[in-house]
Amino acid sequence: MAKVIDSKIPAGPVPEKWKEYKAHQRLVNPKNKLKLDVIVVGTGLAGASAAASLGEMGFNVINLCIQDSPRRAHSIAAQGGINAAKCYQNDGDSVYRLFYDTVKGGDYRAREANVYRLAEVSNNIIDQCVAQGVPFAREYGGMLANRSFGGAQVSRTFYAKGQTGQQLLLGAYSSLSCQVQAGKVKLYTRYEMEDVVIVDGRARGIIAKNLTTGKLERFSANAVVIATGGYGNTYFLSTNAMGCNCTAAVQCYRKGAYFANPSYVQIHPTCIPVHGDKQSKLTLMSESLRNDGRIWVPKKIEDAKALQAGTKQGWEIPEEDRDYYLERRYPAFGNLVPRDVASRAAKERCDKGFGVNNTGLAVFLDFSESINRLGIDIVMQRYGNLFEMYQEITDVFPGEKANVINGVQYYKPMMIFPAVHYTMGGIWVDYELQTSIPGLFAIGECNFSDHGANRLGASALMQGLADGYFVLPYTIQNYLADQAVWPKVSTDLPEFAEAEKKVDAEMDRLLNIKGKRSVDSIHKELGHIMWEYVGMGRTAEGLKTGLKKMHELEKEFDTNLFVPGTKEGLNIELDKAIHLRDFFTMGQLVAFDALSRNESCGGHFREEYQTEEGEAKRDDENYFYVGCWEYQGKGNEPTLIKEPLEYEAIKVQTRNYKN
Numbered sequence: 001m002a003k004v005i006d007s008k009i010p011a012g013p014v015p016e017k018w019k020e021y022k023a024h025q026r027l028v029n030p031k032n033k034l035k036l037d038v039i040v041v042g043t044g045l046a047g048a049s050a051a052a053s054l055g056e057m058g059f060n061v062i063n064l065c066i067q068d069s070p071r072r073a074h075s076i077a078a079q080g081g082i083n084a085a086k087c088y089q090n091d092g093d094s095v096y097r098l099f100y101d102t103v104k105g106g107d108y109r110a111r112e113a114n115v116y117r118l119a120e121v122s123n124n125i126i127d128q129c130v131a132q133g134v135p136f137a138r139e140y141g142g143m144l145a146n147r148s149f150g151g152a153q154v155s156r157t158f159y160a161k162g163q164t165g166q167q168l169l170l171g172a173y174s175s176l177s178c179q180v181q182a183g184k185v186k187l188y189t190r191y192e193m194e195d196v197v198i199v200d201g202r203a204r205g206i207i208a209k210n211l212t213t214g215k216l217e218r219f220s221a222n223a224v225v226i227a228t229g230g231y232g233n234t235y236f237l238s239t240n241a242m243g244c245n246c247t248a249a250v251q252c253y254r255k256g257a258y259f260a261n262p263s264y265v266q267i268h269p270t271c272i273p274v275h276g277d278k279q280s281k282l283t284l285m286s287e288s289l290r291n292d293g294r295i296w297v298p299k300k301i302e303d304a305k306a307l308q309a310g311t312k313q314g315w316e317i318p319e320e321d322r323d324y325y326l327e328r329r330y331p332a333f334g335n336l337v338p339r340d341v342a343s344r345a346a347k348e349r350c351d352k353g354f355g356v357n358n359t360g361l362a363v364f365l366d367f368s369e370s371i372n373r374l375g376i377d378i379v380m381q382r383y384g385n386l387f388e389m390y391q392e393i394t395d396v397f398p399g400e401k402a403n404v405i406n407g408v409q410y411y412k413p414m415m416i417f418p419a420v421h422y423t424m425g426g427i428w429v430d431y432e433l434q435t436s437i438p439g440l441f442a443i444g445e446c447n448f449s450d451h452g453a454n455r456l457g458a459s460a461l462m463q464g465l466a467d468g469y470f471v472l473p474y475t476i477q478n479y480l481a482d483q484a485v486w487p488k489v490s491t492d493l494p495e496f497a498e499a500e501k502k503v504d505a506e507m508d509r510l511l512n513i514k515g516k517r518s519v520d521s522i523h524k525e526l527g528h529i530m531w532e533y534v535g536m537g538r539t540a541e542g543l544k545t546g547l548k549k550m551h552e553l554e555k556e557f558d559t560n561l562f563v564p565g566t567k568e569g570l571n572i573e574l575d576k577a578i579h580l581r582d583f584f585t586m587g588q589l590v591a592f593d594a595l596s597r598n599e600s601c602g603g604h605f606r607e608e609y610q611t612e613e614g615e616a617k618r619d620d621e622n623y624f625y626v627g628c629w630e631y632q633g634k635g636n637e638p639t640l641i642k643e644p645l646e647y648e649a650i651k652v653q654t655r656n657y658k659n
């Protein structure tokens with residue numbers, strides 16, 4: 001029987017034992033009692049905004065990232081936009097509607113109260129970013145422009161061409177730089193957190209590796225915040241940046257932080273299809289393209305076969321022979337259904353043989369209608385950089401005239417296919433964003449908090465910046481309030497020494513395996529297992545096979561890995577090996593969670609649980625909870641703990657995007 005928790009873990013009183021510490025003069029600087037230090041790990045949108053805000057509020061912030069500059073955090077990749085309930089289009093939007101759409105988009109598996117708070121602060125985020133000078137797109141008259149994203153029937157997405165993440169990150173980075181200049185934030189670039197240090201049940205510091213020198217360093221603080229992104233790269237091929245990893249989150253999990261809803265992995269419908277086995281990265285074509293691009297496959301199987309054989313091209317197929325399957329199946333939302341729905345629909349068509357490309361694993365995203373309606377200049381203004389990116393990778397320009405049939409001009413379409421993109425699961429946090437370890441907080445993509453079983457487009461940036469600018473800076477103070485009289489602990493404590501020793505020993509272990517296989521070759525194999533057995537369509541049997549294969553491959557990793565070089569100085573292969581060790585833990589966790597959840601919801605699709613029309617079939621009676629997992633040691637099944645969901649404002653019902 002699983003344990004049951006609720007979402008409010010009180011910070012609790014200062015433990016008696018701390019008084020002993022004072023007596024033993026184990027505290028760093030007893031005179032400087034009000035100096036409160038916070039470690040923020042990560043400088044993506046969540047981490048940079050949190051570090052800047054905490055610095056501005058007077059805390060001393062230690063901020064670390066693995067890149068050589070905060071500006072290179074993965075957040076920079078975000079293309080399409082960020083949601084807010086401003087209702088600038090006068091189309092009936094409101095805080096409640098954004099709240100409702102997000103809860104519905106998450107297939108009623110999000111914590112309702114968190115989502116309401118997110119919708120409430122969404123407008124402040126836009127104001128904050130405009131004040132920082134973020135160049136959001138504007139209408140001719142000067143108003144901020146909007147476009148639509150999946151799962152919404154209003155236009156509420158603010159954007160800066162196809163570079164929204166980059167511009168938002170530059171805004172956050174400028175605030176962060178102010179605080180660095182003011183001496184409130186100390187920035188450590190090319191530092192990787194390897195472990196969290198727990199003293200008397202509270203997070204009191206971290207062990208980080210200086211990635212340039214290879215040296216381990218100890219950092220202590222009154223609280224630790226991790227903002228280290230998602231675990232999509234467990235699948236090897238994903239739209240995430242190559243450096244994205246889940247090491248910090250997995251270490252926190254190993255130290256006792258619950259990991260929530262790991263099986264909720266988002267597969268994005270519009271990515272450039274895989275084109276060979278030498279590939280290490282997939283490229284996203286922003287969801288914003290679905291505003292004006294129409295998704296289709298041929299109606300006739302012989303056309304699909306000709307396209308796969310290369311004897312026919314998409315632009316040779318006339319309108320009446322095209323199956324705009326999303327518009328056909330979901331007339332109310334059409335091409336703008338949520339990502340999980342669009343991805344499954346693409347898979348269904350490809351599984352039935354209607355896929356295009358030489359692999360049969362792709363569908364068309366076509367701009368012919370919008371270019372004919374709006375003109376190429378307007379379409380380029382909206383999506384120019386995305387068209388160029390597509391051309392650079394595939395050598396096809398989607399705005400190129402290709403054919404005229406019955407007087408209708410056709411342009412070359414894009415080819416797209418679903419790929420792993422975002423992870424809704426993450427470190428469990430309470431309403432204050434505190435994990436199950438007091439003093440340890442998690443924000444941005446690395447927590448599980450707001451998206452339920454599926455994230456709507458343009459809401460990751462909203463959540464990351466809500467957490468960083470508007471939620472954590474306030475909630476963390478409820479914890480820090482009782483810390484004010486207890487200055488940070490010394491890094492000489494045995495807890496730090498022990499954690500450092502373990503990290504060091506792990507590096508020795510990996511270097512000394514001296515086997516024959518590279519990190520990438522094993523990671524790629526793990527990715528295949530994940531995609532095949534823990535991917536878009538899951539079954540109990542497949543998940544069990546996947547887990548078995550993962551165990552076997554992990555043994556191979558432990559006995560036949562080859563990591564060149566030493567731990568001194570820069571050793572990227574060693575860093576990758578550490579990440580892969582943690583992807584194994586993560587992959588198994590995703591599979592355990594998927595196996596335990598005998599229902600389909602959002603990004604978690606169990607083939608045994610679907611309607612006759614192939615839609616996800618939830619089981620609210622038995623699975624209306626957040627599934628939190630507690631680590632039980634390597635090779636052991638983790639323990640499931642349930643946080644029941646409570647909905648007060650929204651009626652839980654079956655998702656409907658058809659009418």
Ligand SMILES: Cc1cc2nc3c(=O)[nH]c(=O)nc-3n(C[C@H](O)[C@H](O)[C@H](O)COP(=O)(O)OP(=O)(O)OC[C@H]3O[C@@H](n4cnc5c(N)ncnc54)[C@H](O)[C@@H]3O)c2cc1C
Pocket residue numbers: 041042043044045046047064065066067070073074075076077078079080081082164165191192193194227228229230239240241244245247248284421422443444445446457458459460461462464
């Ligand atoms: C191609 C692409 C396009 C996207 N487009 C959109 C969009 O249009 N709209 C939207 O809302 N969302 C979008 N997303 C999702 C969104 O970009 C991410 O969810 C979001 O940026 C995550 O921000 P974050 O701050 O949580 O993490 P990240 O940006 O991933 O930052 C993680 C930070 O943690 C640091 N870090 C990681 N591990 C360690 C460690 N062990 N030690 C020290 N530092 C560490 C990294 O250096 C980095 O600074 C997109 C995602 C992708 C992949």
